[in-house]
Every structure is written in structure tokens, then in C-alpha cells.
Amino acid sequence: MKPTDAARARQAEKPARRRAERARRNASAPFFFGKQAIAFAAVCVVLLVLDLFLYIGIAIYENTQAFGYGSPKSVTRAVGEALVQESDGAYALPADEADWMDYEQCWGMLLSEQGDVLWSRNAPDAVLHPYELSEVAVFSRSGYLNDFPCFVWKRDDGLLVTGFPKDSYAMSVVSYLPQESLGHMPLYALLIFVIDAAVLYLVYMVSKRRVAKSIAPMIEALDELARGKPVHVQLKGSLRDVGESINAASAVMRRKDEARRRWVSGVSHDVRTPLAISMGHAERIAADEAAGDEARESARIIERQNARIRDLVSDLNIASKLEYDMQPVEARPARIAPLLRSIAADYANTYPEGPFAIEADVGDEARDAEALIDERLMDRALRNLIDNAVRHNESGCTVRLFADAHDGQLALGVADDGKGLDEALIARLNHEAEAIASSAVEEDEPAQGPVPPPHYDEYRAAAAAGALRTGPAASPCGEEPTLAPKDLVGLNEHGLGLSLVARIAAAHGGRVGFSSGPEGGFVATIAIPLRPFDTQRPAVVA
Structure with missing residues (x-):
């Protein structure tokens, strides 16, 4: 059993309600701020871990520089282990350690347990004197002896003291630091700050990139x-x-x-069969000389109306296919002049004795001009314009097909000297035609707001001067003419003919404009480019 429309609607509402509930929950203050707080805490943890590793790395590097090979403590230890007492009681230091002390600008002395100097090398005179135990305790703890950074090494026979040039090392809380290392501290702080800032910037860029990557397909989908x-x-x-x-x-x-689409296709199919039968019977009665004159005239009227219905069904199919991009534009280079003359000849033969006079006027520049057109569709557009002129001027008029080329544009269309339309209705027609053309244009140029249709300024000027007819007779809506969306019924008033013309023009990369003739009447002009255009893009999107 197939679900009913109401059941399908209820099923479709469930996911919509779930999405709405999720959106409200995500936008709620506790959820939003809680989620952002968790993300911020995660970033802070990452920064703390990173800073910890940076600090450890810097400490290891400085420790290696300050206390590795060549550091004060390594020199002190090496001298303390290498210094030996000879058989005669004198102390001797191997040449390698002596050279090392000279290279590091280090001096040294060995103090006995009573504080007397047993051995010295390069020591200044100011430090060469006996020491009390309290004095030894002071410089051992403070790390300075007469402003010299000093280091000690405990030996079995006493205490080795080494000293280095003044201002070469500074005593920290836990140990000595070279003055050079202290000078590096601001650079290390700047390095950590830069790395933290880089991490924050990276997190920010990743977040923005994720949003941009998510928005890009969304914008493309909305455009489609x-x-x-x-x-x-x-x-x-x-x-x-x-x-x-x-x-x-x-x-x-x-x-x-x-x-x-199914409805249009079904209606078209269902109408064709009875229409063909009706036209067949009307043609037979109209050609039967045995039938009365009144019956034959009625049959001819039925035949003409049936032909009009057939054309309307065909227009409906073409408009539907263009709207849904189901009918590709088979554009080929073609000359416009032969097409216009052929259409004019067909209609001239249809009305050999009036009341319509059909003319073809092709400008010099358009006589040999070629354009990429679908001749079948353009033929239909021009015939619809002629039919529109014939239908709205029952008493007869002159219908002129024209074509001209200038500035890379081909202008062709139909003009009549009939009763025409007032400026309000023409403005409506142009507004709707412009909307159809704009919907088919590629969106390469930024939107600059609504574009007024052709002759819009003339329409506003006429309205301001009170020259437009108002009241129910002037508007099919029974209101004063306006360009508000509720009153845009211009193309619909004229059936599918003019609407189809606008769609065909848009499918060729152009547009149609409507105006009054210089001496009255109605003029419809199709403007298309005299250059190749993209036949693969959507012809019309309504």
C-alpha cells in the first residue's frame, strides 16, 4: 500500500523537527559556551605540554653548555682528580689539565683542612691567604670569593677551589648559570611566545579552513x-x-x-488525440460542399481554434523543456535574413487578401550577418510574436519583421501598427522578461541590486505625470498599475506566447524587450549576441 501525501508529509516533518531541535540545542547558551570552553581548554593543554617540552629542551641545552665538557664544574672536577702529591710532598698538575685551566682562564688553589694554601695555579694574590672554616663555608655556599665565581671540589687531603673571571657566571637558586645564558633568557621567552602564537594561529586557520571547506559546497548547492x-x-x-x-x-x-513535468506531459498527450480527431472532422466538414455555408464557416472557425490549441500545447511543451533544461539549444551558425523572409512569405500566403499585411525589413548590416541560433526555436519565437499581433488586432494591421546588427548584437523582432498597449502593461512585460533573462545569466558579475526593466524610467515618469490609465480598466488586478510582485501578470495575460519568446531569447544568451512604436502599435525586440555562447549552461531557470 502506497503512503498517502499526508503520510509522506508527516514522514518528512520528522527529520525536519529533529534538525530544528538539534539546531536549537546547539545554539543554546549552556551547550555553546560549554563546547567552546572544552575546545579552549584542549588548546591550553596542548600549549602547556608544548611549553613544557620547550622548557626541558632549553634546560638541557643550557645545562650542556654550562655544565658539560668545558663547564666550570667539569674543569674543577678534572683538576681535582688530576692533581697529585709527589714523594717530596709537592703537588703537580698534568700538562693537559694545566693547559685546560689556561684556556678557560681558570685559577685554582688547594686548601688544607686547617684553611692553609697547599697548592695554587694562576690564583690572584688577593685570594692567597689562610682561611677560617667560616670563610670557607661562606664562599662555598655563596659561590663567590672576592667577586670571583668559584667552585669547590672535595679531596681527601683538602678542598680544591677554582675561580673564573669576574662577571663570567651568575649564581642561580640551584646552581651557577653563565652570564651568556642569562642573556639568552629574553630570546628564549620570545621564542616560546612566538611558538605559542604560531600554534594559536594554526588552530585558528584550521578552524577557519574547516568552516570555509564546509561553506563552499553549501554555497554551490544553493546556487544550483x-x-x-x-x-x-x-x-x-x-x-x-x-x-x-x-x-x-x-x-x-x-x-x-x-x-x-509529468502533468504537462500527460495533459499534452491527452489533448493531442481528441484534438486531432476534432481537427479531422472540422476539415472534412469545411471541405464538404454539400454542407451548408453556415456549417462550413463554423467548421473553419473550429479548425482555426483547434490549430491555436495545438500551438498552445506545443508552446507548453517547449516552455517546460526549456525551463527544466530538457531541450538543449542546438545552435548553429545561420543567417537571419532568409529566416525572416521565409516566415513573412508564409504569413503573407495565409492572409493574401488581408486584413493583415506582412513585411520583412532586414538592415544592411544584418543582411549577411550570422548568429549561433537554434533555427527551430527562433522560428517559433518570431511566429509567436506575429500570432500575438494578429490575435490582438482583429480589425487588421501591418506586421513588420525586422532585423539589424550593431555593436556585436543582433536585434530582430516584430512590430505592428495596431492598437498597442499602455506603458504600464509594457513595463510589466519588460520586468518579467528581464527576470527570465537574468535567471539564465551566469553569475560571474556581483549583484548590484535589482535592475529596472527597459522603459522603466518612462513608465515612472508617465505615472508621476498622471498620464497612465488607472482603475479597473487599466489593470487586470482591478488596482492602479504597479511593479509590485503581486501585479506582475503581464506575460501571463498574453498566454504562453510571449513567455516562450522570453525563454527562447534567454536560451540564446539574449533577452527580449517590449515597447511602443514611434507611431503607435507594439514592438517586440529580441537581442542576441553575434558571438558564440555556452549552449551547455542552463537555458532558463524560473
Whole structure:
């Protein structure tokens, strides 16, 4: 059993409600601030761990520089271990350690347990004197002897004291630090700050990149939806609900478009068969000389109306196919002049005795001009314009097909000297034609706001001067003429003919404009480029 429309609607509402609930939950203050606090805490933990590793690395490096080979303590230890007492009681230091002390600008002395100097090398005179135990304790703890940074090494026979040039080392809380290392501290602090800032910037850029990567397919999907194309996006994170909503909207549009296409196709198919039967019977009665004159005239009227219905069905099919990009524009280089003359000859033969006079006026520059057009569609557009002129001027008029080329544009169309339209209705027609043309244009140029249709300024000037007819007779809506969306019924008032003309012009990369003739009447002008255009892009998106 197939689900009803109401059941399908209820099923579709469930995921929509879930998405709305998730969106409200994600936007709530506790959830939002809690999520951001967790992310901030994670970043802080990463920075702390990184800073810890940087500190350990810097400490190891400085320790190696200060207390490794060549450091004060290593020199003191080496001298303390190498210094030996000879048989005669004198002390001797091997040449290698002596050279090392000279290289490091180090002096040394050996103090007995009573504080007397037993041995010295390079020691200044100011430090060569007996020491009390309290004095030994002071410089051993403070690390300075007469302002010389000093180091001690305990031996079995006494205490070895080594000293280095003044201002070469500084005593820290735990040990000595070279003055050079202390000078490096601001640089290390700056290094840690720069690395932390780089990590924060990296986190920021990754976050922005993720958002940008999520927004890009969303914008592309919305652009495709604006063109009437089905889309499907897969977004993650906080934009997942937005992606699901876009997919749901696309599915709804696709179902509606498919239903409308099936409806148009079904109606067209169902109308053709009875229409063909009706036209066959009308043609037979109109050609039967045995039938009365009144019956034959009625049959001819039925035949003409049936032909009009047939054309309307054909227009409906073409408009539907162009709207849904189901009919590709088979554009080929073609000369416009032969096409216009052929159409004019057909209609001249249709009305040999009036009341319509059909003319073809091709300008010098358009006589040999070629354009990329679908001749079948352009032929239909021009015939629809002629039919529109014939239908709205029953008493007869002169219908002129024209073509001219200038500035890389080909202008062709139909003009009549009939009763024409007032400026309000012409403004409506131009507004809707402009909307159809704009929907088919590639969106390479930034939007600059609504573009007024051709002759809009003339329409506003006439309205300001009170020259437009107002009241129910002037507007099919029974209101004063306006360009508000609720009153845009201009193309619809004229059936599918003018609407189809606008769609065909847009499918050729151009547009159609409507105006009054210099001596009255109605003029429809199709402007298309005299250059190649993209036949693969969507022809029209309504």
C-alpha cells in the first residue's frame, strides 16, 4: 500500500523537527559556551605540554653548555682528580689539565683542612691567604670569593677551589648559570611566545579552513538550487543540519518539478488525440460542399481554434523543456535574413487578401550577418510574436519583421501598427522578461541590486505625470498599475506566447524587450549576441 501525501508529509516533518531541535540545542547558551570552553581548554593543554617540552629542551641545552665538557664544574672536577702529591710532598698538575685551566682562564688553589694554601695555579694574590672554616663555608655556599665565581671540589687531603673571571657566571637558586645564558633568557621567552602564537594561529586557520571547506559546497548547492537543479551535499560538524535541510529542500523541489513535468506531459498527450480527431472532422466538414455555408464557416472557425490549441500545447511543451533544461539549444551558425523572409512569405500566403499585411525589413548590416541560433526555436519565437499581433488586432494591421546588427548584437523582432498597449502593461512585460533573462545569466558579475526593466524610467515618469490609465480598466488586478510582485501578470495575460519568446531569447544568451512604436502599435525586440555562447549552461531557470 502506497503512503498517502499526508503520510509522506508527516514522514518528512520528522527529520525536519529533529534538525530544528538539534539546531536549537546547539545554539543554546549552556551547550555553546560549554563546547567552546572544552575546545579552549584542549588548546591550553596542548600549549602547556608544548611549553613544557620547550622548557626541558632549553634546560638541557643550557645545562650542556654550562655544565658539560668545558663547564666550570667539569674543569674543577678534572683538576681535582688530576692533581697529585709527589714523594717530596709537592703537588703537580698534568700538562693537559694545566693547559685546560689556561684556556678557560681558570685559577685554582688547594686548601688544607686547617684553611692553609697547599697548592695554587694562576690564583690572584688577593685570594692567597689562610682561611677560617667560616670563610670557607661562606664562599662555598655563596659561590663567590672576592667577586670571583668559584667552585669547590672535595679531596681527601683538602678542598680544591677554582675561580673564573669576574662577571663570567651568575649564581642561580640551584646552581651557577653563565652570564651568556642569562642573556639568552629574553630570546628564549620570545621564542616560546612566538611558538605559542604560531600554534594559536594554526588552530585558528584550521578552524577557519574547516568552516570555509564546509561553506563552499553549501554555497554551490544553493546556487544550483537557485538554478532549479537538484543537489546533494554531505556536510559534517555544526553545518550537518544545514546540509540535510538543503538536501530536503532539493528533494521537495525535485518531486514538485517531476510532478509538474509529468502533468504537462500527460495533459499534452491527452489533448493531442481528441484534438486531432476534432481537427479531422472540422476539415472534412469545411471541405464538404454539400454542407451548408453556415456549417462550413463554423467548421473553419473550429479548425482555426483547434490549430491555436495545438500551438498552445506545443508552446507548453517547449516552455517546460526549456525551463527544466530538457531541450538543449542546438545552435548553429545561420543567417537571419532568409529566416525572416521565409516566415513573412508564409504569413503573407495565409492572409493574401488581408486584413493583415506582412513585411520583412532586414538592415544592411544584418543582411549577411550570422548568429549561433537554434533555427527551430527562433522560428517559433518570431511566429509567436506575429500570432500575438494578429490575435490582438482583429480589425487588421501591418506586421513588420525586422532585423539589424550593431555593436556585436543582433536585434530582430516584430512590430505592428495596431492598437498597442499602455506603458504600464509594457513595463510589466519588460520586468518579467528581464527576470527570465537574468535567471539564465551566469553569475560571474556581483549583484548590484535589482535592475529596472527597459522603459522603466518612462513608465515612472508617465505615472508621476498622471498620464497612465488607472482603475479597473487599466489593470487586470482591478488596482492602479504597479511593479509590485503581486501585479506582475503581464506575460501571463498574453498566454504562453510571449513567455516562450522570453525563454527562447534567454536560451540564446539574449533577452527580449517590449515597447511602443514611434507611431503607435507594439514592438517586440529580441537581442542576441553575434558571438558564440555556452549552449551547455542552463537555458532558463524560473
